[in-house]
Amino acid sequence: KAGVTQTPRYLIKTRGQQVTLSCSPISGHRSVSWYQQTPGQGLQFLFEYFSETQRNKGNFPGRFSGRQFSNSRSEMNVSTLELGDSALYLCASSLGATSGDTQYFGPGTRLTVL
Amino acid sequence: AQTVTQSQPEMSVQEAETVTLSCTYDTSESDYYLFWYKQPPSRQMILVIRQEAYKQQNATENRFSVNFQKAAKSFSLKISDSQLGDAAMYFCAYRSAGGGADGLTFGKGTHLIIQP
Numbered sequence: 001k002a003g004v005t006q007t008p009r010y011l012i013k014t015r016g017q018q019v020t021l022s023c024s025p026i027s028g029h030r031s032v033s034w035y036q037q038t039p040g041q042g043l044q045f046l047f048e049y050f051s052e053t054q055r056n057k058g059n060f061p062g063r064f065s066g067r068q069f070s071n072s073r074s075e076m077n078v079s080t081l082e083l084g085d086s087a088l089y090l091c092a093s094s095l096g097a098t099s100g101d102t103q104y105f106g107p108g109t110r111l112t113v114l
Numbered sequence: 115a116q117t118v119t120q121s122q123p124e125m126s127v128q129e130a131e132t133v134t135l136s137c138t139y140d141t142s143e144s145d146y147y148l149f150w151y152k153q154p155p156s157r158q159m160i161l162v163i164r165q166e167a168y169k170q171q172n173a174t175e176n177r178f179s180v181n182f183q184k185a186a187k188s189f190s191l192k193i194s195d196s197q198l199g200d201a202a203m204y205f206c207a208y209r210s211a212g213g214g215a216d217g218l219t220f221g222k223g224t225h226l227i228i229q230p
Contacts, residue, residue, distance in 0.1 A: 033217045043205065045217030056216050088157060092218075099209050100147040100166060103218065105159035 001027055004093050004106035012112045018079040021109045023091030025072050031055070031096025032074035033103060034066060037088040046089075049074050050096045078111075086113045116141045118208050120221035127196050128229045134181075135191045135224045137206030145211040148182070148189045149218065154202040162204070165189065167211070193226075201228045 005024045013019050025032050034046040045058035049068035066076040072093070078085055088110050092103035117140045127133040139148070150162040165173045165182050172180050177194045193200055203225050207218040 035217065042222050043218075043220040045219070048217055058217065090159065092159075099211055100164075102149075102161055102164055104161070105151075107156070107158045 004091060004104055006089075006091050006106040006109050008109060009107065010110045010112075012114065013081050014114050015081055015083060017081050018077060019081060019111060020075055020077045021089055021091075021111070023074045023076075023093075023106060025074070025091075025093030026104055029093035029095055029104075030072055031094045031101070032068055032072065033092045033094070034074070034076050035090045035092065036060075037090060037108070038086075043090070046076065081113045083113050085111065087111060116143075116146075116208050116210070116219050118206050118219050118221035120204075120206055120224050122224045123222070124225040124227065126227040126229060127193075129196055129198060131196055132192060132194045133196055133226065135193075135204050135206075135226070137189045137191070137221055139187050139189065139206075139208050139219075141187065141208065141210070143210050143212065147209045147211060148180075149207040149209070150178070150180070150189075150191045151205045151207060151220075152200075152202045153205065153223075159205070163191065196228050198228050198230060201226060 007022045031050045033048040037043045048056040052068045063079045068074045088108045090108045091106045094101040094103045119138045146167045148165045151159045181190045203223045205223045206221040
């Protein structure tokens with residue numbers, strides 16, 4: 001089975017712009033979660049989607065949003081980029097039936113905001 | 115809110131030796147899941163081991179085992195016969211079993227160095 005894929009792998013944007021990141025889960029997985037990883041704050045949960053519905057949301061401003069499509073692929077969008085949004089954004093997929101289902105991570109998208 | 119603490123920012127071990135990484139967590143819940151993830155320099159997070167809180171038996175996966183002490187809220191990872199490929203950041207993570215649970219809560223990580 002193919003693993004979780006994320007595109008693009010690297011992205012450079014300037015302050016004020018917006019960006020869309022994409023995640024394709026493992027086949028058969030219905031849940032997709034997004035995490036932000038920075039040297040200062042570590043790994044932080046952004047949100048989780050299951051069957052096209054946002055199931056959980058972390059403590060991030062409304063500039064961060066996401067969606068999930070009927071094929072379980074997910075996108076996250078960050079509007080009005082700030083320097084502090086520079087981070088590695090990780091997507092993880094799971095079966096989603098229970099909160100204990102193992103989350104399998106993608107390679108991440110490295111976002112740099114100048 | 116739950117918190118996960120990894121008190122060792124960095125650990126070093128000789129190849130073939132055994133090393134134990136510490137993790138403690140704070141929660142008022144009785145049912146939850148605990149995980150150890152490994153993040154090598156390639157940055158891809160890989161699951162090492164998973165533990166269900168209601169199970170008394172400690173999880174094992176080949177050279178990796180955990181010491182789960184529920185009352186002490188401790189979840190340490192033991193790596194036996196360390197190999198060069200084990201060098202990575204190791205993250206301990208928690209997730210509530212309750213409906214509407216947030217995503218994984220991670221510790222700050224332990225950087226494991228393997229000395230040849």
